[in-house]
Amino acid sequence: MTSQSHEPLNREQMAWRAAQDLKEGDYVNLGIGIPTLAASYVPPGREVIFHSENGILGMGPKPEPGKEDPYMVDAGKNLTTLVAGGCFVHHADAFLMIRGGHLDVSLLGAFEVSASGDLANWTTEDPAFPPGVGGAMDLAVGARAIRVIMEHTSKKGEPRILKACTYPLTAANCVKRIYTNLAVIDVTPKGLVVLEMIPGMTLEKLQALTEPPLQLAPDWKVLAPPVAPKARAA
Amino acid sequence: MIDKQVKTTADAVAGVRDGSTVLVAGFGAVGVPDILLDALHEQGARELTIVANNSGNGDYGLARLISSGRVAKVICSFPRSGDYSAFLHAYRAKSLELELLPQGTISERMRCHAAGLGGFFSPVSAGTKLGEGKETREIDGRLHVFEKPLKGDVALIKANKADRWGNLSYIKSARNFNPVMAMAADLTVVEVDQMVELGEMNPETIVTPSIFVDRVVVVGGKA
Numbered sequence: 001m002t003s004q005s006h007e008p009l010n011r012e013q014m015a016w017r018a019a020q021d022l023k024e025g026d027y028v029n030l031g032i033g034i035p036t037l038a039a040s041y042v043p044p045g046r047e048v049i050f051h052s053e054n055g056i057l058g059m060g061p062k063p064e065p066g067k068e069d070p071y072m073v074d075a076g077k078n079l080t081t082l083v084a085g086g087c088f089v090h091h092a093d094a095f096l097m098i099r100g101g102h103l104d105v106s107l108l109g110a111f112e113v114s115a116s117g118d119l120a121n122w123t124t125e126d127p128a129f130p131p132g133v134g135g136a137m138d139l140a141v142g143a144r145a146i147r148v149i150m151e152h153t154s155k156k157g158e159p160r161i162l163k164a165c166t167y168p169l170t171a172a173n174c175v176k177r178i179y180t181n182l183a184v185i186d187v188t189p190k191g192l193v194v195l196e197m198i199p200g201m202t203l204e205k206l207q208a209l210t211e212p213p214l215q216l217a218p219d220w221k222v223l224a225p226p227v228a229p230k231a232r233a234a
Numbered sequence: 235m236i237d238k239q240v241k242t243t244a245d246a247v248a249g250v251r252d253g254s255t256v257l258v259a260g261f262g263a264v265g266v267p268d269i270l271l272d273a274l275h276e277q278g279a280r281e282l283t284i285v286a287n288n289s290g291n292g293d294y295g296l297a298r299l300i301s302s303g304r305v306a307k308v309i310c311s312f313p314r315s316g317d318y319s320a321f322l323h324a325y326r327a328k329s330l331e332l333e334l335l336p337q338g339t340i341s342e343r344m345r346c347h348a349a350g351l352g353g354f355f356s357p358v359s360a361g362t363k364l365g366e367g368k369e370t371r372e373i374d375g376r377l378h379v380f381e382k383p384l385k386g387d388v389a390l391i392k393a394n395k396a397d398r399w400g401n402l403s404y405i406k407s408a409r410n411f412n413p414v415m416a417m418a419a420d421l422t423v424v425e426v427d428q429m430v431e432l433g434e435m436n437p438e439t440i441v442t443p444s445i446f447v448d449r450v451v452v453v454g455g456k457a
Contacts, residue, residue, distance in 0.1 A: 052407070053338075054264075054407050055261075055407055055410050069406065070264070071408045073264050077263070082406070090409050090410065090411070090441070091287075091341040091414055092342055092344070094338075094341075095337065096338075096342075099357075099358060130322070130325050131334055132311070132313055133334055134312040134337050135336070137339075138336050168362060168363045
């Protein structure tokens, strides 16, 4: 199970780590991108029910070749499936579930997260393109736990966990946990607390890549997903 | 005898006036009334305000209405979906206005109109750029913004089955915005894959009851 690699986690490993925190019976919405991958890494035998904003409760994995159904798409408009026990609702009810606190977990991607859990994930204000918000703001205020999966730094190596977000906010004070390619960090009233770090990482090195101050949890652990996490069979 | 079925798609969209607000159901390319949108293009109404989740795809349906200059404003949550080049061109040329709303705010504003309510306070977008200019209220320590009901002059709906009363059922995730938009317009027009005899639909599976439906046209099977 353990990897001795000191490399940052890849997308699958980040998704794997976030999936380990999904509990039996949780109703979960997965955002577009890396969060979507988490559905494949829920531990075997654990039942987690996935919600899709376009009216699917009980969304399954990608269809097997030859079993694609054009009437079954996920929030990213990719083809998907329904699990046994799944059902359909219309949009107003799908968002009632989101906004009304009925989902246990919303797992989202992010451009930036602040020390107080502010989330920026809907626009980079590129003037060449129209902005799009989709369900991001609904998801960021509604679920009982808002968790984020993101690369720890930008492509230029600049921190994306900041004292204050530079991009427009999706919602303030909403993020509770951040999974990055380097660490797992909780947003607490006392500040950012590092729960896990990849092998070879130190608090000093992580701090250099993170703008607000970090504290190390007394019982922190090594973050070591399988080198190639095994995806659940469709 | 009640019979809401009309013969042609032209009959289905007859009378839509310039300046109408048109609710267009669907999510991505699923559950979109593309044939009614093409009929509306033929019908010729202009200066339309379109309410939809996305902003059209390719060169047909909503994209065609946009590229031929019939649309003055789009209210949507996510214009950047699929091949949205028709919208992008008009957006860059500033020939149409975009009002961006959170997806759940769009659906709830329509539900609110359908329910005869005067609006609602929502925590979604409070304190963000999309909430700017909206009336706010703190409720149980949490900031909310006031959202008004959203009404369509016309709703264009895609369903699977209908009967002559206008009861509707859908297929899987093609349901999406269709039921809530069907409830929220003065004139609700539906394209369906097939008509069935009154009484043939299992009453437990009727998703949109006939009371919300005005016109139905059969267009044959199509996703």
